[in-house]
Amino acid sequence: MTKKHTIAVLVNDQPGVLQRVSGLFGRRGFNIESITVGTSEEPGLSRMIIVTTGDDGTLEQIQKQLYKLIDVIKVIDLSANPMISRELALIKVGAEPSARPELFAVVDTFRASVVDISPSTVIVQVVGDTEKIDAMVELMKPYGILQLTRTGVTAMTRGA
Structure with missing residues (x-):
């Protein structure tokens, strides 16, 4: 069942990270409805909030692919909990x-x-x-x- 997912991605604050994350979505055919990026509570780390749609299998694939990127520290499905x-x-x-x-x-x-x-x-x-x-x-x-x-x-x- 297709639904909206909100994902938080903690990444190293490095040039090109946003491009690599968005490129991953494009190459895999995943649509990004919304993406925001800003500093986090940890110096040197940024937090991306990505809204995408898909079934649970799609979400699992997105998480696995994100973890393959070297600058990705943590991926959290915010929409799995009250947010x-x-x-x-x-x-x-x-x-x-x-x-x-x-x-x-x-x-x-x-x-x-x-x-x-x-x-x-x-x-x-x-x-x-x-x-x-x-x-x-x-x-x-x-x-x-x-x-x-x-x-x-x-x-x-x-x-x-």
Whole structure:
């Protein structure tokens, strides 16, 4: 059964590691829906959060292939346990002053924030899980989305 998997990959912070990891996915025909990379709590190590889809066998293959890469230290299937995941989006919409009260009501409902206002546009920042971001994007479409950028998912397991 195909499902979404969120994987954390702890890697040495070295040039080319991201390219080797993403190349592995491409060569094996695995799709990356989202990938974020940043420093970890360990100096010299970075953490990649990769969202991909596939059945359990696909996930097992991905894990085995990742461990073959020299700079990969640890691979964890975050989606196997309760986890917190977040994404950030910036959405620039056309918004004349007359349309702004309605737009601001949507922003407030989503606990989003307006981070820039110009005479004819508004930039909205929204943080949440992927479904919340998708819903916010849908509600912004009637205003005319001029530009959209999303960070990709970052995640960690709950608790200790």
